[in-house]
Amino acid sequence: xxxxxxxxxxxxxxxxxxxxxxxxxxxxxxxxxxxxxxxxxxxxxxxxxxxxxxxxxxxxxxxxxxxxxxxxxxxxxxxxxxxxxxxxxxxxxxxxxxxxxxxxxxxxxxxxxxxxxxxxxxxxxxxxxxxxxxxxxxxxxxxxxxxxxxxxxxxxxxxxxxxxxxxxxxxxxxxxxxxxxxxxxxxxxxxxxxxxxxxxxxxxxxxxxxxxxxxxxxxxxxxxxxxxxxxxxxxxxxxxxxxxxxxxxxxxxxxxxxxxxxxxxxxxxxxxxxxxxxxxxxxxxxxxxxxxxxxxxxxxxxx
Numbered sequence: 001x002x003x004x005x006x007x008x009x010x011x012x013x014x015x016x017x018x019x020x021x022x023x024x025x026x027x028x029x030x031x032x033x034x035x036x037x038x039x040x041x042x043x044x045x046x047x048x049x050x051x052x053x054x055x056x057x058x059x060x061x062x063x064x065x066x067x068x069x070x071x072x073x074x075x076x077x078x079x080x081x082x083x084x085x086x087x088x089x090x091x092x093x094x095x096x097x098x099x100x101x102x103x104x105x106x107x108x109x110x111x112x113x114x115x116x117x118x119x120x121x122x123x124x125x126x127x128x129x130x131x132x133x134x135x136x137x138x139x140x141x142x143x144x145x146x147x148x149x150x151x152x153x154x155x156x157x158x159x160x161x162x163x164x165x166x167x168x169x170x171x172x173x174x175x176x177x178x179x180x181x182x183x184x185x186x187x188x189x190x191x192x193x194x195x196x197x198x199x200x201x202x203x204x205x206x207x208x209x210x211x212x213x214x215x216x217x218x219x220x221x222x223x224x225x226x227x228x229x230x231x232x233x234x235x236x237x238x239x240x241x242x243x244x245x246x247x248x249x250x251x252x253x254x255x256x257x258x259x260x261x262x263x264x265x266x267x268x269x270x271x272x273x274x275x276x277x278x279x280x281x282x283x284x285x286x287x288x289x290x291x292x293x294x295x296x297x298x299x300x301x302x303x
Contacts, residue, residue: 002298004038004045005060005089006031009070013049027067030280030287034066037291043298051077057088062298064092068275071102072151092297093251093273100247101273104148104181113246116239116267118259122148123180129172131164134182142185145171147178151275158185186269188260194269195230197240198278198286200253201293204240206283207232229282236266243268252297253278253290 008027017025035045048055050068057063063085071078082095091098100106107117121134123145135143145167146156155174159167171180193211197204209230232240240256247254255276257269280287 002043002061005048005063006045006066007050007063008047008067010049012067033280033284033287037287041291041295057085060089062090062092065275072149097251098274110246115243115246118183118267118269121182125179131168140184143182144185145180145182148181186259192260194257194259197232197256199240199244200289204237205286205289208279208282239266252293
């Protein structure tokens with residue numbers, strides 16, 4: 001019987017959550033739904049901390065990225081681990097697409113392939129920065145800046161002409177070591193929210209809408225944001241599927257985050273292929289589609 005490692009990080013490796021730990025409880029709920037669905041395909045699974053020492057990865061037919069949410073804080077460990085684990089088992093998504101997706105420079109590739117993305121300006125490591133000049137260059141009233149390799153709204157700031165110099169002073173020390181992404185602030189994020197559409201095996205399954213708390217722009221629930229189920233427009237589903245199809249190689253699973261632009265069109269904010277929150281608990285039937293995609297991929301390993 002094939003055996004799969006569902007990769008997490010050390011903070012969430014426990015298999016039980018205390019009553020007050022809703023964050024871990026949500027993860028365990030999703031992974032339980034996936035594990036039950038995998039069993040219907042004759043596949044067993046267990047949750048494993050990716051960085052745990054002395055794991056014999058050859059005991060697993062496949063290692064699936066689930067909640068490895070500390071990778072960007074431990075890049076000196078994560079990158080060598082990514083290279084080493086491939087000597088012992090297969091990864092899903094595959095390492096090539098993981099490396100591509102972990103750095104937001106991938107937006108350049110999506111844009112070249114005709115995928116509508118939120119406009120952006122890249123600040124490369126060591127580059128001199130003038131945030132006020134960037135606003136003037138593109139005619140943006142407000143913008144958001146964040147690292148190209150990051151998660152959880154780390155070092156993410158909203159700025160305009162009035163506070164550009166202040167925010168600039170915050171990121172300049174970090175810019176010596178890493179690249180940053182600047183995008184216009186999209187007003188609909190605060191009113192409509194940000195939509196996340198899940199795609200398994202190239203097929204759309206379900207969606208959620210994330211909205212920030214009053215006065216904030218960060219939609220993550222750990223920053224007070226709210227998540228609810230959503231019924232996307234056909235244009236959104238088409239964009240989510242096309243975005244995944246534009247990746248090379250094609251991901252087995254992933255999430256497309258998108259926002260409505262001021263002209264009414266939808267644009268991709270980012271793709272989550274490395275450690276996407278998939279909200280299976282909001283649509284339990286989707287666990288079957290996820291498991292089916294993993295089972296199909298696992299079959300190719302032994303073909």
